[in-house]
Amino acid sequence: MRRFKDNLLRGLLWFSALLTVAILVVIVGYIFFKGFRLISLDFIFGDYSPTGGGGIWPMIITTIYTIVISLLIATPIGILAAVYLQEYAKQGRLVKMIRFATESLTGIPSIIYGLFGAVFFVATLKLGMSIIAASLTLTIIVLPVIIRTTEEALKTVPHQYREGSLALGATKLQTLYKVILPSAMPGILSGIILSIGRIVGESAAIFLTAGTVAAMPESIFSSARTLTVHSYLVTQEAGDIELAAAIGIVLIVIILVLNLLATFISKKLNKADY
Amino acid sequence: GGNNENEAGSLNEGKDTISISGSTSVGPLAEKLAFNYEENQDVNIEINQIGSSAGITNAISGVSEIGMSSRDLKPEEKESGLDETVIAYDGIVVVVHPSNKVDNLTTEQVKQIFTGKITNWKQLGGDDKEIVVVSREDGSGSRDAFQEIVGYTSGELVKSSIIASGNGNIKTTVATNEHAIGFISFEYIDESISTVKINGVEATAENVLRQKYSLSRPFLFVYKKDHLTDAGQQFIDYILSPEGQAIVSETGAISLH
């Protein structure tokens, strides 16, 4: 009986994993199948023209801008906020409420963030429709993800490490960046990778704050179009699935590179990676 | 000021920048116009396709110099001092799956289909198949125009109809469903769907201009007079010129002449 149950569960575990992999393969496969024909040097590096299909280079640049800026702002704030909630704040009602609110905000549709950004960053702060306004909006979108995953990662660091370090006369801060954060790095990293995904995959919040100008941005105060917004526009209005899929291929490659980079950087930061 | 958001403009070697935002239906057309206009003029045109309402709001608040709309202005919007210029017309065509044998409908039949009075293609001389109605979202310019001309209201629209956002989505939905019927702009017609004659009249630009084909709506540029720069005015003039209108025709929209 027990054995049967074990085997059943084991079967379910295998099944789920296979299912996930199958989904992965089908989706990625579909995107490649639909889009690979459009991929060419000119498609990627050419200049955008509204008549031809290609020239997504400005959008690649814009996409990278938004990712980098959003992460540069959201990662430190998110991690430090999580550190505060987990390591400094008294674990009471207030912290619980903050956590609760944070979690609940992950479920707000991004278009609402977009409208907020359009009112607050674009109009009130007079940033205009710009990469920076979009990045700030995206920062708010990914903050909950980073905070929550970092908190979880911090929780898993054994208490003995903290004691050991403090007993050696290290300050809380030293303990934090020498022992705790390195030990929590894998968890934090997964939060960052999820955030990259969230940023890259976002469209509604971006086109309301950065607009859809299909030209090379001159600065982070320029209005511009990310790859995802581009693919959104072409599916929404033109129904050009091949083009959307081709953009998807480019995005997958970008994410792949960024994820590897993030892993690499965290390994570098984390000398305590044994 | 009308250009407060365009710090980029000053970085750009003193080029004038015209910022335009709004309808995703007008957007592609405006992009092509701008693309051609910029080749000869020392000007930088920013086009943001963010939806008619957002574009109108931007035109009012001054975030954008010009708003693009594919629907008529609401009274409140007019009150805030917006001017409008029709830059083109957009023909709307009823589309079905290519396998569908039905290729001609009367306006009344269209109305009955969209209000749920006719529910099977059999009733229209087609196969014995349930009709799946595909419409745009409430507030959409195409939908407003379509309903007004066909003669039913949003409240009458059959409740089980699929609501798709954007021409592209209607096209994809209809192209993948033998039961479906929907409506899209002329610009997006291709071989993945087949078009339906209305009252025996083919959906072409000439027929619209000759007022034989009734399903069309205007594409608008909206702006506040005092926000409009010389460069902006010149761009509008260009669009209205024969040269500009030629481009309008090229893209599948209907020129003013």
Add this chain to the structure above:
Amino acid sequence: MASLPIENQTTNNRKSNKKKYFLENVSSKVFLFCALLSVFSLLLIIGFVFYKGSHPFIAEGYSFIDFIFGTDWVPSEDQFGIFPMIVASVYATIGALIIGVPVGLFTAIFLSELAPKSMAKIISPAVQLLAGIPSVLYGVFGLAIIVPFLQNNLGLAKGQSLLAVILVLAIMMLPTIVTVAETAIRAVPKTYREGSLALGASEIGTIFKVVVPAAKSGIMAAIVLGLGRAIGETMAVILVAGNSLIIPTSLTDSMRPLTTNIALEMGYAFGTHQEMLFATGIVLFSFILLLNFVLAKISSRGGN
């Protein structure tokens, strides 16, 4: 053992400690500031949504009850009833949870506990890749693959349906759930596994009785974040939901969840219509609060 003169060292310490405490102080302020900044920005959003969304009820005399329980949504005719969408959201969310959570968790468990290292090393990043695919593409995938599949295999007139939404959302939750849960499970100390195995528990028994409960907090985070992803999703859902304004009564009915309503019409909405969409946002937010609350309750009960 030879040592530095003690006094010497002590005075050194004292000097540098001042700096340390200063740093300590400053840093804790910085952390607090970051936490407050996050909270502040989140409050701003909540405030924004509430401010916009409550306006019709406070200033324009609309009835909130009619809004919640009304079954007709015709903005152009001033009818704002979102009851069908509430029902649709509840169904879609629960459905996605029922499929996405077990598959995601089991995949995470598999990757962290059963999969050979080399296999996990390939699959985990690949799953994370799924997190970055734009939701529009999920929608396109749903529209081009799932919808016709349902249409043809279930003999439906249209494949845009509750079922299609559930499948797409479940897929979209996967990367978040798998990634967060996998990290949490990996962090469970080895001694727990050893202790259990040494008691003659099977590998599977150990996983479900010791390892997973020990990672409970992280797993809950995974579920909540995954759920948030699913509830907040719009672009993909718009394409596969059908967005019909009816109360879904079966898995094959097309329907319109709250989020879709917002995203679908925001582009053209103006005035009261727009505010009502924000009000929809308030309802959505309350819905999420409720759901998270229930999840928290379930998890704390499961703990003892």
Add this chain to the structure above:
Amino acid sequence: MSTALLERNKESKEEELSPMNQQIEKATKISVNDLNLFYGDKQALYNISIDIQEKQVTALIGPSGCGKSTFLRTLNRMNDLIDGVKISGDITIDHENIYQSHDVIQLRTKVGMVFQKPNLFPMSIYDNVAYGPRMQGIKSKRELNRIVEESLRGAAIWDEVKGRLKTSALGLSGGQQQRVCIARAIAMKPEVILMDEPTSALDPISTLKVEELIAQLKKDYTIVIVTHNMQQAARVSDKTAFFLNGEIIEYDVTKKIFSNPKDQRTEDYVTGRFG
């Protein structure tokens, strides 16, 4: 098979050891033959051969890092969990080769273990002790209650925890935790109990109680215990094996090891003159 094999250290005199074994009448429970173990490239055990008798206490002693824990963990195949561990040689329990059988679970049910560091699960005390039996499929509340109480009593911790069985086991002091660990192992009613320094975190009183318990358990169970405490080894064990650098230097009845060891190194070690 001879009891102590010192293939690498030719100083040992095998023929002298054999007679000692014959004094012990109990049957062989565990038989280890030419066991070598590597952590990756690093060899941790060299040619270990040893017969462990049924219903006796066998003590493993030796300096830190000599491989006692490693050896102990081969007996219930806990080393399987460590990546890169390679093992050669045979271990049979009840004449069954444990590395050929695929039923590790049955092996580990039969061979219980108490670890060096207490490793209670993050559950209540009760659930910790009931964990094994539950895994065996015991569901009856009464039966579980009985097992939990009996086991906790057996581990000399019942009185201290009976009022808080439902609270987290991790709130206990180190010593208390270790005794609950012992209770948890006893609850399985194994045939063999492996103990890796089970009392190193205990005070003398609890230690005494556990030692008494060991004395009592050995009537029914075969016990292998790693200890750093010479007195303890002398008090509780029937036979003692002295490990050094991954080898067994000497294996004999305990009295002999402590009073009259064959090997100089054993003598140095047990008298504390080592190193």
Add this chain to the structure above:
Amino acid sequence: MSTALLERNKESKEEELSPMNQQIEKATKISVNDLNLFYGDKQALYNISIDIQEKQVTALIGPSGCGKSTFLRTLNRMNDLIDGVKISGDITIDHENIYQSHDVIQLRTKVGMVFQKPNLFPMSIYDNVAYGPRMQGIKSKRELNRIVEESLRGAAIWDEVKGRLKTSALGLSGGQQQRVCIARAIAMKPEVILMDEPTSALDPISTLKVEELIAQLKKDYTIVIVTHNMQQAARVSDKTAFFLNGEIIEYDVTKKIFSNPKDQRTEDYVTGRFG
């Protein structure tokens, strides 16, 4: 101030204790006065008053759960880290009240600690030992190398790890880990070293080495050690305090405690007749 206060147990005779103290000439390093400690509502220490002399080894003995670790951790304010701990009473080190001063860092630099369970960081052995000095701002590679080697030698572990200083500290055996922990504490050159059963995971040889080390360290440092090993307490300590249920039952020079204790309970405990 008297050394052993047994406010709750009126059986003690303070006037008899005082003369014993006068035999000890060393100055008082740590003075604890009427200390009470609560974990939430649960009182773990009752009216502890004790003077600990400079450059001596003070042993804390007592059954499991009696509060030895808890008391030890008040001396470098490690209990501050636990939520819900309430403390009343005074502790002064070098006449400075450590609970009034705000410089915990300086306190912990001055008062080193070795824990019951080894708690090395997931870093290399080298980085573990160099951790404290680095935190103090020592950056010179040569200086660090010197400190690391010296400390590891001091903890009798240098020879075993010198070839693998850059590998993970978590790959060491339990005993090895604990000795690295001691090295890590020594590396800070504290004035007081608190040791919570530092040798409970060590083999006799390492234990002996550590005990020798303690004997040597006490020339410069004040050492407080918790141990379950009576022999160890007798061997290494100058004075011994016997804890029971959160109180100090008896505190005196070690010889006296083990040969001629005042309290019946102490006698029962040290002779193993307890319980």
